[in-house]
Amino acid sequence: MINITSAIRDTVPISQFNRGLAGKIFEDVKQSGAKVVMKNNAAECVLLSPEEYLKLMDELNDARLLSTATMRLEHFDPESAISGEELYRELGITKKDIDGCGEVELE
Numbered sequence: 001m002i003n004i005t006s007a008i009r010d011t012v013p014i015s016q017f018n019r020g021l022a023g024k025i026f027e028d029v030k031q032s033g034a035k036v037v038m039k040n041n042a043a044e045c046v047l048l049s050p051e052e053y054l055k056l057m058d059e060l061n062d063a064r065l066l067s068t069a070t071m072r073l074e075h076f077d078p079e080s081a082i083s084g085e086e087l088y089r090e091l092g093i094t095k096k097d098i099d100g101c102g103e104v105e106l107e
Helices: 004-009 022-032 050-074 084-091 093-101
Strands: 011-013 036-037 042-048
Touching: 022 036, 022 042, 042 050
Parallel strands: 011 036
Antiparallel strands: 036 042
16 A cells, blocks of 8 residues: 555655745655655656665666676586686786786676
């Protein structure tokens, strides 16, 4: 069941922007994380704080990476794999090249 109080609290009519209340609306977005802007009784857009937007984009990118990794693992053929040393040799990469790169930080 939809929580009516939450739906009312998290929506804002577009007419409030026309009345000069954008600053208050943006402050509410910072506090609540999101607002749905309504126009003619229909959702027009969603306002998010920059932090919430970045969080959602990070989650989306993580999901895409997981999907790609899962698909690759499903089609992985160990017989066609080559060693790192063989790859380096084919690409002309030496141990000196690798040592010169420094530390690599993985997330």
